[in-house]
Amino acid sequence: MSAYVLGHKHPDTDSIISAIAAADLYAKRGVDVVPAAQGKPAPETAFVLERFGLSAPQIVETVAGRELYLVDYSDLAQAPEGMDSATVLGIVDHHKLGDITTSLPLEAWIWPVGCTNTVLTSMYDFYGIEIPRAIAGGMLCAILSDTVMFKSPTCTDADKKAVEKLARIAGVDDVMALGMEMFKVKSAVDGADMRDLVFRDYKDFDMNGHKVGIGQLEVVDLSLLDGVKDGLKQEIARVKAEGRHSVFLLLTDIMKEGSEMLLVSDDPSVVEKAFGVKATGDSVWLDGVMSRKKQVVPNFEKAFK
Structure with missing residues (x-):
């Protein structure tokens, strides 16, 4: 049974793209994983997935008895049902360390940067694995989203360097124009519940x-x-x-x-x-x-x- 690579509840672009990218990275390291999400993509995320031809992760409501790699969170409040019988094998995150505990040692990459996908960019480098063009585009957008196009106080030089690298791989010439496209989609609220x-x-x-x-x-x-x-x-x-x-x-x-x-x-x-x-x-x-x-x-x- 494949392990889930799973982001937090009410997933944003970083959470969903992190699951896709981390699942690709773990799979290329020989780990049997599938990307998952705790909800459907929000409009901004749907735009990013379509823009780069990526498929949305499968939606899961319980992780009872499953092995997990968590991305973009480590708080129980952000986890799905069934965590008491799940096994966490790894965490990739950019938030403070939460209250999820593990029964086994785990691989943890938790950095003080603006976006989980910035951490994942460095992980690809560390393991010497090439980032696929489409995934690089998604990762680029996730960083632009989480750092509010570099305006957020959470933004670091590492985030900006990651965007430069990912833009080259994805073939994006104007990252700020792409960012504005994303935020225009995010700003559309007419008719929304x-x-x-x-x-x-x-x-x-x-x-x-x-x-x-x-x-x-x-x-x-x-x-x-x-x-x-x-x-x-x-x-x-x-x-x-x-x-x-x-x-x-x-x-x-x-x-x-x-x-x-x-x-x-x-x-x-x-x-x-x-x-x-x-x-x-x-x-x-x-x-x-x-x-x-x-x-x-x-x-x-x-x-x-």
């Missing part, structure tokens, strides 16, 4: 015993979300009512380089504790905040202590 929008890029976190959900929508112009903002506020209230202490939804304007954060919480004062800005209503503007991983989650974790 409100729950799908909230969960397009969403993660739950355990913060000092409190279940906290944090989602993010990145657009080229915040005004594109004017028509759905009220619907998003209503939806995050419903999501909170499902058993969460707080739900925060970042509406990130990649051109203005900041985020409006919609919020619903049992204790709105955590926003002021985290960012020094008092939340007087159901939203707050956070200038310069673009990264959930580096600027939002750590601040909330401190605020909840």
